[in-house]
Amino acid sequence: MGPIYYYIMFFVASISALVYYSMWSETSVVHIKEDGQNHILFPARYFDWAVTSPLMLIALSLLGDAPLPAIVGIVGCDILNVSCLFFGAFYGYEHKFFWWATGLIFFAVLLFMLFQELSKASELGRVSQYDADTLRWLTYIFAACWAVFPVVWLVGQTGTSTTSFNVEIAFEVLADVVVKLSFILILIVRLPADGASQYSIKRDMNDIPDYGSAMKSGGWRGNLTSSTFV
Structure with a gap:
């Protein structure tokens, strides 16, 4: 059996393929009439984002040897961001820009935490240079x-409708395909070349600040080794 990255990207690719098929076959198409205009929305797209983006973020976190609290924070902000965009598109109506702005805040926090962990992984030597x-x-x-998605959401059918439906779909599909193909090619092809295909982490919560005596009295311990996935 292969490393954990293989499984993560398998699920990312499979979910996206099924979602795109449902969109193409019009299985998951919702028509909403707003201000006299008929808007075409795809609820499955938000399901795709809510599942595949956390999986990719988990892959990044594992690669950077991020601690569990950071992983929870990054994934949580991502799910909240997608949830806000979903509610703004389907249930917000008069308050849709509030949902969009709130989602943007969660996205900004996500990026801050993501780049913070990137900096720690590089500068503190948590992982190899490769x-x-x-x-x-x-x-x-x-x-x-x-970052393309909230922008397209704002100018597309769900927001101000200042761009055409075809342009909106083109940018969303392009951004989605680029990021997922990049993850697949880089994680599956590049990592094994350096022997980094196995994920190995031993996280003792007693060594993490702010956990105090709760951990000493038998708290949670994360202990994942490469043998778990081989």
Whole structure:
């Protein structure tokens, strides 16, 4: 059996393929009439984002040897960001720009935490230079591509409708395909070349500040080794 990255990217690719098929076959299409205009929305797209983006962020966190609290914070902000965009598109109506702005705040916090962990992984020597370079490229690609979605949401059918439906879909699909193909190619092809295909981490919560005596009295311990995935 292969490393954990193989499984993560398998699920990312599979979920995205099924979602795109549902959009193409019009299985998950919702027509909403607002201000006399008919808007075409795809609820499955938000399901895709809510599942695949946390998986990719988990892959980044594992690659950067991030602590559990950081992983929870990054993934949590991502899920809240997608949830806000979803509610703004389907249930917000009069308050949709509030949902968009709130989601943007969560996205900004996500990026801050993501680049903070990237800096720690590189400067503190938590990972090898090879893995640090891989992590840096993937982080930049994820941040750039994922920043497209709130912008397109704002100018597209769900927001101000200042751009055409075809342009909106084109930018969203392009950003989505680029980030996921980049993750697949880099994680699956680049990492094993350096022997970094196995994820190994031993996290003793007693060594993490601010956990105090709760950990000493039998608290949670994370202990994942490469043998778990081989």
